[in-house]
Amino acid sequence: MKRFNIRQIEAFRAVITLGSMTKAAELLGVSQPAVSRLMADFQDAVGFKLFRRQRGGAEPTEDARRLFQQVEKLFTGLEELNQEVQAIRSVTSGSISIAAMGLYANGMLPDVIARFRQRYPDIAISLDGRSQDRIAEWVGSGRADIGVVTLPIALASVDVRPLITRPALCVFPVDHPFAGRELIKAADLADQPFVSFPRGTPFRFEIDSLFDRAGIERQLLTEATTHEAVCNLVAAGLGVSIVSAFSPHLRRDPALVFRPFLPAIPITIGMIADEACLSVAARAFHQFVLDEVERLDARPKGHTAKHDGKTVPL
Template identity: 70%
Template sequence: MAHFNIRQVEAFRAVITLGSMTKAAELLGISQPAVSRLMMDFQAAVGFRLFNRQRGGAEPTEDARRLFAQVEKLFIGLEELNHQVHAIKNLSSGTISIAAMGLYANGLLPEIIAKFRKSYPDIAIKLDSQPQDRIVEWVSSGRADIGVATLPIANASIPVVELLRRPALCVFHASHEFAGRSEIHARDLASRPFVSFPRGTPFRFEVDTLFDREGVDRIMMLEASTHEAVCNLVAAETGVSIVSPYSPHLRRNSQLAFLPFFPAIPISLGLIGDEDRLSVAARCFYDFVIDYVNQIKARRQAADAARTPDTAHQPT
């Protein structure tokens, strides 16, 4: 059996639709003999008669009409495919899946997603809160397009970009005696009730190591597994704590106060994703996050520069 090609199918569709090989030739921009040749080759390929010759044109056979119904479905599918390609390319269609630690899923990311959707309202976004050790697994397996987590990430099999690096903050009740200070030092927390994160977590290990190095003992009677829970316990006046700076919604709690903590504990925020594997929509969001964070950095640098006196031309 001979094989037919898309040009023959296009000509067949035009002849059936317009009822004339001459009109089909005009539509396709070829000669009428060329259309006739295409129909002869197509008929030979399918193996049954397509047209009955009549005065004034070619009358399609019943078999040709049945075939035409399938051809129409094919072209409708092609049109839908073209529409989908256009939608994906122009970001009027698409889905993005993000896996993030609860700290970021409840804090920074909703703000970024809200701004992204103002520019791309037709992109569907799914945000899943996951533990740090599961985020890389989700992105590697394709269950999530992009991951957001605290760095470092052990055994990362996909690229990780550091977005922000800020020092941790000391959090305490707004009525606490610390409220009048400008900064808090490790020695200030000696023999004070302290709300900790669970043992075995990287942040807990880092905080405990710092206090051991400083020779400071705290009263360790409370633990909570999330920043929100830790801050809620602090708001209930059960103690003080050291928390990540990436939780703007928690910092709006009027019962809480935050101050810089020393020695500084830098916390890095990382973006996880393989740019080569991202969809058009996911790549757009990936770039949007990086650009958004760069704007935050630029504003902070400008603010710091405005607060710093110019000493370049002062005598030494």
């Protein structure tokens, strides 16, 4: 069987729909002999008679009518395809997969996603809380479009965007003697029960190194793997700790008090992605996050405390 082409199918659809080769030629913007030629070639390709000549027009055969039903399905599919292309371009269709450390998945990201959804209500979004190493693996393999992590991160295969840097905070129960202070210094934690992160984690290493250099001993009897768990242990009265300023407990746990800690331990949130391979929807979210960070940096900062003539953010 000879092969037919889309131009022949378009002409066939127009002739069947309009019932006339002359009208079909006008619709397609070609001459009537050109339509006749397309139909002759199409009939030759399919191998069966398509039209019977009638006074006033071309009458389709029963085989042509059956073929027309399939042609209509084809053009309906093409129309739906075109609509989907337009939807993707205008970010009214698509999906985004985000992998984030639990600290950010439970803290800042739900609000960011909610604001994004207000602008793009039809985008499907999945948010997975994962460990830092697993996030890097997921983004590197394409299993997640975007990752939100604590920097630095060793991952050469993707693009890394620093977002926000904030100093860590000291956290303690609301009835702790520290509650009346504006800030907490490392020396204040001498001999205090301290809730730690696990050994081998970068944040634990940084905190321990700070106290070791200062020669300050703490009571290290309790530890937990996440900022959320550390805060819960502190709220239960098991000690004090140093946690990220991005902890979700900052805004929702009345049993805890957070204060600036000196010397400052900066924590930077980063966004990782293979930016060249992002879908239209994922690229829109990626840019939305960057715009949100710029907006946050531009607005007045929150509460501050004074220490030795310096302003320390809370």
